[in-house]
Amino acid sequence: MSQVDLQPTLYGKDFLSLKDFSINDIAYLIEKAEEMKQNPYQDLFKGKTLAMIFEKSSTRTRVSFEAGMTQLGGHALFLSSNDLQIGRGETISDTAQVLSGYVDGIMIRTFEHEKVEELAQYASIPVINGLTDYSHPCQALADLLTIKEAKGTLKGIKVAYIGDGNNVAHSLMVGCAQLGCDIAVASPKGYEPLQEVTDTAHEFAKQSGAEVIVTTDPVAAVQNADVIYSDVFTSMGQEAETEKRLAEFKEYQINDELMRHAAKDYIFLHCLPAHRGEEVTADIIDGPHSKVFQQAENRLHVQKALIKELMYQPSK
Numbered sequence: 001m002s003q004v005d006l007q008p009t010l011y012g013k014d015f016l017s018l019k020d021f022s023i024n025d026i027a028y029l030i031e032k033a034e035e036m037k038q039n040p041y042q043d044l045f046k047g048k049t050l051a052m053i054f055e056k057s058s059t060r061t062r063v064s065f066e067a068g069m070t071q072l073g074g075h076a077l078f079l080s081s082n083d084l085q086i087g088r089g090e091t092i093s094d095t096a097q098v099l100s101g102y103v104d105g106i107m108i109r110t111f112e113h114e115k116v117e118e119l120a121q122y123a124s125i126p127v128i129n130g131l132t133d134y135s136h137p138c139q140a141l142a143d144l145l146t147i148k149e150a151k152g153t154l155k156g157i158k159v160a161y162i163g164d165g166n167n168v169a170h171s172l173m174v175g176c177a178q179l180g181c182d183i184a185v186a187s188p189k190g191y192e193p194l195q196e197v198t199d200t201a202h203e204f205a206k207q208s209g210a211e212v213i214v215t216t217d218p219v220a221a222v223q224n225a226d227v228i229y230s231d232v233f234t235s236m237g238q239e240a241e242t243e244k245r246l247a248e249f250k251e252y253q254i255n256d257e258l259m260r261h262a263a264k265d266y267i268f269l270h271c272l273p274a275h276r277g278e279e280v281t282a283d284i285i286d287g288p289h290s291k292v293f294q295q296a297e298n299r300l301h302v303q304k305a306l307i308k309e310l311m312y313q314p315s316k
């Protein structure tokens with residue numbers, strides 16, 4: 001049965017953080033992604049362009065948005081910040097206004113979340129967050145779709161995220177709290193999710209009935225969890241802290257020993273790229289519980305549903 005009560009209007013909106021959307025909006029987007037997966041080639045965007053600005057590396061985000069635009073009849077433009085005038089000091093506001101005259105939407109991956117907010121403020125077209133240091137909302141949509149496919153539902157599913165309370169953890173927490181998944185996040189002291197994000201998750205959880213737990217204890221977090229989630233210990237831009245992080249995250253590896261505490265039929269998710277032998281052992285990520293490649297494929301389906309909702313108007 002559909003979780004969606006009202007059909008929301010998302011046309012023309014930016015997609016910067018899940019918290020900007022209602023529970024109904026997010027449930028609707030997941031349903032639209034399921035439909036998109038069934039009907040992947042649609043001629044919606046003839047003559048339309050999505051500009052994609054990358055200030056960090058990407059495999060999945062770049063290729064899934066680019067292939068997604070092609071599958072919907074449009075074009076995607078890869079813009080590395082090294083080649084754009086942004087790299088030589090042109091302002092975000094000027095870039096936003098110029099691009100708004102050429103293209104129909106902008107996807108951006110960068111460091112500071114404020115930069116994406118500024119881009120959205122000055123652009124007259126939808127802006128999509130393709131990852132900042134603060135959040136990764138497109139990833140969370142794919143995560144929710146994958147959990148729904150694997151478990152048949154989202155409500156009442158117990159998700160455990162083990163590792164850095166970072167961008168991926170932030171979006172996962174909010175998305176789970178919105179759609180009724182219990183979420184436990186276990187991070188080393190000093191690497192917890194931002195309090196503001198935990199508070200937002202608690203607010204949504206009051207509406208959805210989910211439980212939100214933040215702890216330093218990975219064993220407590222994975223207890224009977226249906227979904228185990230991990231991300232790298234060292235995110236893009238933090239490379240100078242690699243050695244320190246490897247030492248401080250040692251107890252937060254997903255391995256057989258820790259998984260003895262998870263539900264027997266748990267699934268393992270990871271946003272990728274992964275470092276086997278660091279945050280997860282090879283036998284788990286390459287083993288029977290892992291859904292990481294289905295999850296990676298789902299980036300394509302959720303983002304196509306997203307750009308369709310944000311950028312396509314049937315009458316135009």
Ligand code: CP
Pocket residue numbers: 057058059060061062131139271272273
């Ligand atoms: N998960 C994810 O965003 O992957 P990329 O960094 O390859 O885009």
Ligand code: NVA
Pocket residue numbers: 131166167168231232234235236271272273
């Ligand atoms: N937390 C990781 C996610 C990569 C998709 C990073 O920011 O590098």
